[in-house]
Each structure stands twice: as C-alpha cells, then as structure tokens.
Amino acid sequence: MAKLKAPAEAPPTPAAASNGYLPQFGEKERSNLPRLTPRPPYLLMYHPERWTVIANQVVPLFGNLKLQAGINRIKVTRDGKFQKLEAQAAMEEQGWQIIPPDVDGPGTSYLRQAAPGVFVSRWETTYPGSAHIETDSEGFAAWCRSLLDRGVIPRAQTYVLELLKAKRQREHDDLADKVATTPSLRANVSRVAEDLKAIEAELARYGRGEAVASKAVDVADLLGGE
C-alpha cells in the first residue's frame, strides 16, 4: 500500500498588486463556554460510613456542601460571600467532615469555574458549546488516596468495608442471575466484580479493625434473683 505523503506546504503567495483584504463579520461568534446548567460551588465532605469504589480504588463517597443560600442553612452576605458555620455545625453533628478546597496547599483548589455560575471539580473536563463532561476518575481516585496517605481523612473502618462488600456482593449476585436472560448486563456484572476485588484487597491490606472496648458483663450479677 502506498504511503500517504506529508501534506505539502501552501504555495507561495504571488506578490500582491494591492493590499490584502480580510472581511470583518458582525455576527455573534459562537460562545466558547460549555452549555451547562448552573451548578453552585461546593465543599467536599467526608463521612466515615460513605465509601465507594472508583477506578479500582476504595475511596470516600464525598458529599457536597453546596454553597448556595437557602440550601442546608447556607447564607450569603450582601457582598456575595458565603456564611457556612451553621451548615457546617449541622453537618458535623451528623458525622461529616469538610475538606477545605485548598487542602493541597495555599493557592490550590479542587474546584474550578467552567462558566459563570457553573462550578465543577478539577477532575471534570468541559467542552466549548457542549454539555458533555468528562471525568478523570483515575486522577480523582489517586487524589482521594493521597488524602488518606497524608492523614487528611482516616482509612475506612473494617466494618464499613465489610458492609460495602456485602452490598456489592448482593448486587453482583442479582445481576449475575439476570445475565442468562439479559446478556447486556454482563458489563455491569464485570464492573461490580472488579469493585468486589478492590474491596477485598483493601480489607486484606488493613486486616480487622479494633472494636470499641467495652466492659464484660458478669451474668451472675444479673441472675441473682432466684
């Protein structure tokens, strides 16, 4: 098969008899902004019982504390700054821990503004004129693991991993049952099976966790009535 030739360079322009002309158009140019609906900025929140598997890594299933007045007690001042202390207190009471946006160091942020009123994470790529978003799941999972390594958040407790494993196992079994009649579910079965492997690896890495110590009960004290 003949090889394709490299594209030739444009032929030289003959000497101009008059000044070149470039037409100017008055129509509006197509916006370079992504066509996404408004998304408020948010703070990531970690909860010790919310974990998931992304890109074959066990990572926290973060919550988002949306910074929008009226949602979960968030207020906004006249100059547009957010007041989050009440919201934060209510969330912390439920076990959530806020991850500061500059957790990676001063001047960094896990948030970016894709368009006016549209805030996405730094692992999301948006495209001009499109509503499509692409997620760098591997990059996000690696960042989550770095939070664990740096001690920003603790590792998942063993009982949480066991519960997650049991949930995924049920899901896997249910999907596997249906594959015989609906072969298109095979991809989902494989996906959940990979999740299970990742959870088992995480369990093997840390072994059994420590339960909260409690005082032994002397049954003889309870049965003294006869």
Added chain:
Amino acid sequence: MAGEILYSGLGDLRTAEALSAELLLLLQDRNALPNHPALLYAGSAEGRGSAVLKIPEVGLMGYDLLSQTADGNPVANTALSDGSVTITVARYSKSYEASDLARLTDPANGMINVSAFAADAVQSAANTLVSLVCNVTDDFTSTVGSSGVDLSIANFLAAIQTLEVAKVTAPYMAILHPQQMGDLRAAIAATSGGAIQWLPASQEQIQLLGNGYRGQWLGVDIFTSAFVPTKNMGADYGGAMFGRGAVAWADSSIPDDGDPMQTILAGKVLFERDRTAKNGLTAYVSHAYLGCSKAIDAAGVTIISDF
C-alpha cells in the same frame, strides 16, 4: 423572457423573516415537585420574626419503650430525646428588562410582554424549589448503587429496604434524574417481564403531584428532575428515595405594600414593574423566598448510578 416577478426581486415588498404563530420554548425541566406527603413543608417565614424556621424533633409517641421495673421500686426518669432542624429562607430573584422598541414590536404570540414574564416568574420559582430539594437529597448518609453502574432493580429494592429498616414511614418518594429513570425503566422492561405492576401517572395524579410525577412502582412514587446533581466528580448521578421527615422546605409570602406596580403571584412570588422612563426601559422583576434543609438524615437514601 424578462421581467418575471421573482421573490428575490421583491426586497421592498417582502420581509426577510416572518414570525410564525408558533413558539418554541427552550428546553428546561419544568416539572414541579410539591404536594407529596414525603416533603415536609415547614411553613412561611412571613411575620415569624426570623428568616430561619426551626422544626423541633421529639422522641415521643412510643419512641422510648417502658423500662421493666421491680415491684415496689421507683422508676428512673427517662431522658427525653429531642433535636431540631433549621431552614434558612433566602432570596431568589430575576429581572427581565425590555426596551419600549422591543415591547412594541412584540407580535401577537407574545414573548416580550408582561403576561409572559409573569408566567415565567411562577414557573421559575417552582423550578428553583425543585433544584433546592434535589441539591439536598443527593447527600443522605445512606447510599445504594455503585459508581459507574446503571441503576438496577436491585438498587431500587435496596433503597426501599434501607428505609424500611430505618423505620421510615411510607409513602416513599423517589426523585431520579431522567437518566436514572431510563435505566430503571429499561431494567424493569428487560428483567422483570412485567411481573411487578407499574402504575403510570394518571392525569389527575399529575395535576395533584406535578408534571414530574412518573408513576408508582413497588409502592414508591417516582418523580424525575434534571436538577438531580452529579456525584463523584461528574461520574454519577445522585438521586434519592425518602419518607416524611427527610427533607423540609420553607418559603415566605412577601407583603404587598399596595403599590399598583406590584402583584403577588401564586401567593408567594412578588412580581413588580420597574420603569426607567429616561431610557425607555421596563424591568419585570420577580422575587421568591425559599429554603430547604436535610432534616432526619436516616429518613432518606441517596441513589448513586452511572452518569
């Protein structure tokens, strides 16, 4: 031949474009949510002395069981369990400002006129409330589903089971993203063989429960909304299923101070006209005061599934 009358030659007798009598609305999710018993309306903040409404939570009506107590012995006091959730009502506003020329050239099917802006104000307030609710229900502590995997019947069943185990009183309400709804419908069609009856929304139910109502399945009233946010950095959607007490919302009526340029729409939306005479501009401004908070976390479960 020459001198034919061609369209291209009628520049003075024809216009470049004529407006159709039809009008196309740009796409938006215009589905209202309210009127389901699972959504707790905390009331209006009007005349209450604060923009923050507090709903007390109390452990009565059988919350604590009786303690076995030996004959002749005094019973110890039981600590009363209580808590509260607060909802902060915030201002949401919009202004469309049109010039006189823009308004006077408005054709019969009308887009730049007071009626269209008034209707828009009511619908926008309803949409804003839906978006607030969806931005609260995506983060219950309990979750079902897997990142990157389509919503399945098993996930839906697990969500019901989670609520039942948590002693959440039915009826349950599910708010799903249309993508999640599509996955669920496909799963039902492909795998259940119609063994479980889907009760589609009737016209009466839609009038009562809003356009977002899609029907009832396994006793759960299912609504869809495109305002359901993404989770896991855009990889998934975060829908939810919950019972009464999981989410509470509040609003406020705005006092009408008798200005003829103001009116209250749907009892809650202040709609007013602001004329800038020197510039020949008229602004149509609407305000609504809304708030939504997660209340009893265990009364809801977030449903995670593929984007």
